[in-house]
Amino acid sequence: MLSTSTRLQLQKIAGRNSIRTISQLSYVNPPTHIKNEQVKPFTNTDTKDWDLLRASIMKFKSSSLEVPLVINGERIYYNNSNRSVFAQSNPACHKQVLANVTQATELDVKDAIQAAKEAKSKWYQLPFYDRAAVFLKAADLISTKYRYDMLAATMLGQGKNVYQAEIDCITELSDFFRFNVKYAHDLYNLQPVQSAQGVWNKAEYRPLEGFIYAVSPFNFTAIAANLIGAPALMGNTVIWKPSQSAALSNYLLLTVLEEAGLPKGVINFVPGDPILVTDQLLASKEFGGLHFTGSTQVFKQLYGKIQTGVVNGLYRDYPRIVGETGGKNFHLIHKSANIPNAVFSTIRGAFEFQGQKCSATSRLYIPQSKSEEFFRDLIGTLQQQKVTPVNTAASPISGGDLHGFMGPVIHEQSYNKLIKVIEEAKTDPELEIIYGGQYDKGEGWFVGPTIIKCKDPKHKFMTTEFFGPILSVYEYPDNKFSETCDLIDQTSMYGLTGSVFAKDREAINLADEKLKFSCGNFYINDKCTGAVVAQQWFGGARMSGTDDKSGGPSILNRFVSIRNTKENFVELTDFKYPSNY
Ligand SMILES: NC(=O)c1ccc[n+]([C@@H]2O[C@H](COP(=O)([O-])OP(=O)(O)OC[C@H]3O[C@@H](n4cnc5c(N)ncnc54)[C@H](O)[C@@H]3O)[C@@H](O)[C@H]2O)c1
Numbered sequence: 378m379l380s381t382s383t384r385l386q387l388q389k390i391a392g393r394n395s396i397r398t399i400s401q402l403s404y405v406n407p408p409t410h411i412k413n414e415q416v417k418p419f420t421n422t423d424t425k426d427w428d429l430l431r432a433s434i435m436k437f438k439s440s441s442l443e444v445p446l447v448i449n450g451e452r453i454y455y456n457n458s459n460r461s462v463f464a465q466s467n468p469a470c471h472k473q474v475l476a477n478v479t480q481a482t483e484l485d486v487k488d489a490i491q492a493a494k495e496a497k498s499k500w501y502q503l504p505f506y507d508r509a510a511v512f513l514k515a516a517d518l519i520s521t522k523y524r525y526d527m528l529a530a531t532m533l534g535q536g537k538n539v540y541q542a543e544i545d546c547i548t549e550l551s552d553f554f555r556f557n558v559k560y561a562h563d564l565y566n567l568q569p570v571q572s573a574q575g576v577w578n579k580a581e582y583r584p585l586e587g588f589i590y591a592v593s594p595f596n597f598t599a600i601a602a603n604l605i606g607a608p609a610l611m612g613n614t615v616i617w618k619p620s621q622s623a624a625l626s627n628y629l630l631l632t633v634l635e636e637a638g639l640p641k642g643v644i645n646f647v648p649g650d651p652i653l654v655t656d657q658l659l660a661s662k663e664f665g666g667l668h669f670t671g672s673t674q675v676f677k678q679l680y681g682k683i684q685t686g687v688v689n690g691l692y693r694d695y696p697r698i699v700g701e702t703g704g705k706n707f708h709l710i711h712k713s714a715n716i717p718n719a720v721f722s723t724i725r726g727a728f729e730f731q732g733q734k735c736s737a738t739s740r741l742y743i744p745q746s747k748s749e750e751f752f753r754d755l756i757g758t759l760q761q762q763k764v765t766p767v768n769t770a771a772s773p774i775s776g777g778d779l780h781g782f783m784g785p786v787i788h789e790q791s792y793n794k795l796i797k798v799i800e801e802a803k804t805d806p807e808l809e810i811i812y813g814g815q816y817d818k819g820e821g822w823f824v825g826p827t828i829i830k831c832k833d834p835k836h837k838f839m840t841t842e843f844f845g846p847i848l849s850v851y852e853y854p855d856n857k858f859s860e861t862c863d864l865i866d867q868t869s870m871y872g873l874t875g876s877v878f879a880k881d882r883e884a885i886n887l888a889d890e891k892l893k894f895s896c897g898n899f900y901i902n903d904k905c906t907g908a909v910v911a912q913q914w915f916g917g918a919r920m921s922g923t924d925d926k927s928g929g930p931s932i933l934n935r936f937v938s939i940r941n942t943k944e945n946f947v948e949l950t951d952f953k954y955p956s957n958y
């Protein structure tokens with residue numbers, strides 16, 4: 378038994394020497410109870426949950442929050458400075474400003490690069506378990522103390538109903554933080570399986586050199602969390618450009634991470650003009666990798682800029698590029714399908730969160746013999762359930778109807794783009810709007826669920842991502858199921874998600890085989906949205922992204938650079954090989 382003074386002395390030494398601390402902790406395992414966070418159902422009878430949620434919603438609605446830049450832990454506000462400000466408004470009630478978001482200048486971006494550089498070595502030299510603890514604690518804070526605030530910020534700012542907010546900013550977000558810890562631990566434990574006699578081989582998972590640039594989309598708070606969290610957990614420092622339309626929830630997330638112990642400078646928050654911020658960061662020698670989620674068009678631009686930087690010798694390394702982008706996801710209905718299941722799954726897949734998921738169902742293939750029954754049921758359900766909030770004050774958020782199924786689209790640009798699509802469909806003889814087509818911007822950016830039949834299966838409505846509640850449909854001859862699989866595979870440049878609905882196993886197998894490269898997430902008798910961390914690893918190939926699979930183990934590999942060490946215990950006594958004698 379060590380005396381107290383010896384123990385204190387040893388603790389002091391350990392505190393001074395991080396290498397020693399790492400070695401002392403190398404057998405610590407992450408908690409064994411890591412499992413998916415449960416979705417709170419928010420039924421009518423969950424009155425306490427509703428009361429707490431309403432209180433948080435009222436808090437954010439009653440005054441606009443000042444959202445600063447956060448560089449090296451320091452808050453920087455636009456007031457009394459030359460910085461401009463962006464007003465993030467409530468998409469369900471556009472006159473209501475939720476947050477005044479300070480916009481970064483070129484100088485701020487430079488400061489963020491410096492902050493990320495200075496914070497780096499201390500952060501990656503921390504034992505993994507200390508870095509992991511920050512994210513585990515943040516997950517617990519989000520699923521308990523800040524649950525209602527996170528929900529309210531995501532519902533108000535990003536136009537979600539409570540269920541969509543729950544599966545995003547609570548369950549998926551905390552799942553990302555917790556499962557990444559488990560996956561990182563597993564990765565660090567992956568070591569060379571062979572060491573010859575007298576040799577010890579080791580793999581060391583170093584962070585990348587330089588900083589990671591994380592660019593997040595508006596539509597998932599959880600995605601933003603993973604864009605910053607995955608690289609940071611692996612010892613990288615991050616410069617984060619959030620979407621202007623998600624600044625409120627994203628800033629709240631950063632404050633939770635800080636409360637959980639995130640050191641200064643590890644994640645630097647720089648909202649601002651996307652091109653100004655990006656160009657400045659990509660021009661830096663310190664740029665080590667991109668972690669992006671957003672549209673294919675923007676990702677291609679960034680990819681091009683990085684390639685040019687590489688060719689021009691701008692960077693120290695080949696920067697890692699990890700990007701998840703758009704989709705034109707399909708539901709393929711076979712004549713043997715259970716129609717009610719296909720109908721309800723399609724309503725959810727196409728219209729939940731107003732179709733603003735990269736995974737949303739946006740093209741549907743139905744056998745001619747089943748089309749009438751399918752759409753009679755689907756349209757009947759939409760009408761009966763009053764799924765359309767257009768022209769009513771009963772939007773899920775602004776009018777106080779928090780139980781609604783659909784809400785607004787994110788902003789005016791999106792609204793304008795979608796109504797242009799609807800107007801085009803009204804005049805194109807190749808297209809027929811069989812349901813919906815309404816929109817209203819009186820109070821918020823509301824576009825109703827809309828279904829459009831296409832005569833030509835290669836019409837641009839079958840290939841273009843609209844990112845709204847618009848479903849394009851093609852009726853195929855019943856005896857052309859196999860050809861329809863080929864058609865699906867060849868129609869769009871994307872490869873994100875897709876589903877087949879059938880009871881017939883031969884049909885399922887055929888689709889499974891023929892659609893192997895058409896999507897990165899394939900569903901059988903289920904909607905093509907709603908991947909769950911650690912259960913369905915998420916991401917697509919082709920023009921949908923680099924398919925590094927968020928929510929799975931492989932993505933963490935992209936944020937480390939392995940150093941292999943061979944230590945030799947047997948000293949040489951001669952230079953000649955046996956064959957030289
Ligand atoms: N595959 C996935 O996992 C996934 C997940 C969510 C969203 N998405 C895709 O994201 C898109 C919707 O999100 P969005 O509207 O926020 O996308 P977006 O591409 O407009 O914006 C994404 C991010 O890029 C930034 N950005 C925009 N223009 C830029 C430019 N020229 N240079 C640098 N940065 C720029 C934005 O400010 C934002 O932070 C859809 O295409 C959707 O499919 C994909």
Ligand SMILES: N[C@@H](CCC=O)C(=O)O
Pocket residue numbers: 596597733734735736905906907908909915
């Ligand atoms: N991972 C989510 C989609 C995120 C894209 O926006 C899903 O599977 O529905």
